[in-house]
Structures are given as structure tokens and as C-alpha cells.
Amino acid sequence: MVIAFAFLQLSARPQSAQEQKQYEEIKTLIQKQHNEAQWQLWNLTAAIANGKPAPLPAIAEAATPAETTYAGISIIAAFNHQNDTHMRGAKRKVEYKSIQSWHESVKKYPEIHGIVFNTMYDESDIKLYTTDHIEFINVDFNSAAYLRGANQSLNNQRFYVIEDYLDKRVEAEAAKASGQDEELEYILLTDAQDVTFHRNPFKFMAEMDKLTQGTHHLFVGSEFEPWKDGLRWQNNNWKRCFRKPFLYREVLNAGIIGGHRSIVIPLVKEMNRRMMVANHTVCDQAVMQQIAMEWYEERIITGYPWNSRFKKEQRAEDDTLAYIRHK
DSSP: HHHHHHHHHHHHOOSSSSHHHHHHHHHHHHHHHHHHHHHHHHHHHHHHHHHOOOOOOOOOOOOOOOOOOOOOEEEEOOOOGGGGGTTOOOOOOGGGGTTTHHHHHHHHOTTTEEEESSSOOHHHHHHHOOOEEEEEEOOOOOSHHHHHTTTTHHHHHHHHHHHHHHHHHHHHTTTTTOOOOSSSOOEEEEEESEEEEEHHHHHHHHHHHHHHTTTTOEEEEEEEHHHHHHHHHOOOOOOOSSSSSSOOEEEEEEEEEEEHHHHHHHHHHHHHHHHOOOOSSSHHHHHHHHHHHOOOGGGGGTTTBBOOTTTTSSSSSSOOOOOOOOO
């Protein structure tokens, strides 16, 4: 029945070269299956004729497709805010709550490699919060990466440390000495305290890129607020950093930045270059917005279902269907 049905499906001749190639491949496969079946039938018939019935050939069960896993590296920074002279308002306390939502999210997905760049927690805390796929990397205050942004806000500083880490990973992979099980492919940079993964965000990024034949996108957070008053903060921040007005109506949020390494690494490098020459010490969000619109405008993925509506949509933990809940 299978062979007859298969040949019936091939009764219509292909119209293009690609269809012709597929036609020939399927025809060859079916012919091979047909020959194997004929050979088994001949052996069985001969055995019966000789009075030695052979056992019927085993029918192979269809293989169950392996479930696709969506791995990646999720990076946050847990920096000690107590010594941040650039931060206004209440400063974050040294407590588990500062990383809890992210930490509990990553624990649900063993395929995600979680990395915490740390200046906040002591060794006892690190031992308590480390898992088989979540690690803490203590930031060296004497390192070139840290000193590069030492006079800037912690918001800015994290990106210098992240760039240094990613560069070293790429170099190690090129030398085949990374010491890591996973290859650096998809990267997700998020805030630590107010980000929750409701579903695996690496699945969304990988599948979206596949839908566009491998075109890589920039996946970022966003803020939906009325133009009349919602952009006042962004416009003021833009003027402080660049000495000119904010020109874009859509507000992208640097609390969620993700994508393939070919997108994220160049973005982080350019962010750091521009922050070094900016006129203000808190420019991570402004420079990210600027670069995203200049470099990736047609490849930006933001909003539902990637991220929830910033501070507005959700009141409880389970009242958004977005992959990432922010605030």
C-alpha cells in the first residue's frame, strides 16, 4: 500500500529543475524500498517452499523526532549599587531579590547558560545561587574592561564587561579552547531585577530567524507610552547624551537586548564606543536606541509576543503570554 500510494503521488511530472531533482530523489528512495521488499518476499517464499518457514521480517517503527532544544547565553550584571555615585534615588540592596526573577526563570530551562557578572554577592551567596547551568563571574576592578567605564554609571559599565567576555569567548572558540560545552550563537542581555522568562526566549529568536531564511534580527524591549508625555524622559536623556532632540517615536528599552552573535556583539561594541564619547554618564539606553534605528531598523523585533507591555500590561506573574515580562 505504501509503495503504490507513493508512486501515485509521483504521477504528476515535475515542472521545474528543483522539482525534477526532488522527483528523482524520491523515485530512487521508493525504488530502493521496493527492491528490499521484493528481496525479503523472495527469501520468505523460498523458506516456505523448503519447509522451513522463516520469521516475518521486523517492521521498523517510525523514529520519534528528537525534541528541538533552544540553547543560548543569558547575561545579567549584579553590580553593587551602594557605591554608585551616578545613581539617583533608592539604591538596590544586596539581597537575592535583586536577581530572583531572572534566576528562577533560567533555572526552568537547563539548556540556557546563565551568566551573572558580579560585584554584589559574597562567596557564600555565590555558592548558594550557582547551579549546573548558572555561573557567577566576579568582576575584576583592575581589569581594562572595568576601568574603561569606571567613571560612568553601572548601567553603562555592564556593557564594557560584557564586551570583554564575548570577545574572549569568540577568541577561545576560534582557537578551539573555549572550555564551554555550548557554541556561542544566540545571546540575551537583560536587566536582572525585573525580567521574567515565561517561555524560552531563545526559541522565539531562533524560530523567527528561521522564518526569514536565516536573516538575523535584533530582539529588544520597548515601552508603549503616549507620545505626548511618555517620551519626555527619553527626549531629556537624549539631549544630555547627544545635545540634540530625540527623533524617533518608538522607545526601545535596553533592559532586553538579544539576537544572534552576529547582531549582538557588533551592537555592544558600538554602544561602548559611543558611550565613551557621550556627554553624560547614563547613556546605555540612548545609544542603543540610536544604533538600533541606524543599523537594524528593518530587522528590529519588539513588543508582543517577544516582550510584555512595559509596566502596563501585567499585574500578576501569569497574566501575560509574552516570552519575556519586563517590570
